[in-house]
Amino acid sequence: MRFEASVSSIERARRLTLLEVGGRGVVRRVLRDNPARADRLSALGVTPGARIRVLQRYPGFVFECDESELAVEPSVAHAILVEDGGETTESRIQKIGFRRREAERSSRGILTRWASGSMR
Numbered sequence: 001m002r003f004e005a006s007v008s009s010i011e012r013a014r015r016l017t018l019l020e021v022g023g024r025g026v027v028r029r030v031l032r033d034n035p036a037r038a039d040r041l042s043a044l045g046v047t048p049g050a051r052i053r054v055l056q057r058y059p060g061f062v063f064e065c066d067e068s069e070l071a072v073e074p075s076v077a078h079a080i081l082v083e084d085g086g087e088t089t090e091s092r093i094q095k096i097g098f099r100r101r102e103a104e105r106s107s108r109g110i111l112t113r114w115a116s117g118s119m120r
Helices: 035-043 089-116
Strands: 024-030 051-056 061-065 068-072 080-084
């Protein structure tokens, strides 16, 4: 018997309510503890494989699913399992800020060497 070391997409999935504003994901599963809710979400396009982007978390949970914008109660969003689908806006901003700071440090070093005559 052979065991796979890989983790299934369902095991990597987390609840939609854990994504930050701007966070993106791909629907992996909608919990069926409430079949009527699961059927309604399915009718709205919240199905496995649909791409999601969180727009708002409070007071209602608003997200974009493929090309539709949906507003649901947090308990409904909690029933949607997503796999991380990319960087959040905040993480991109942090990376840009880091790169900018690194560029400034680098340029200061060049200017310091130029001013001291080591680059002339």
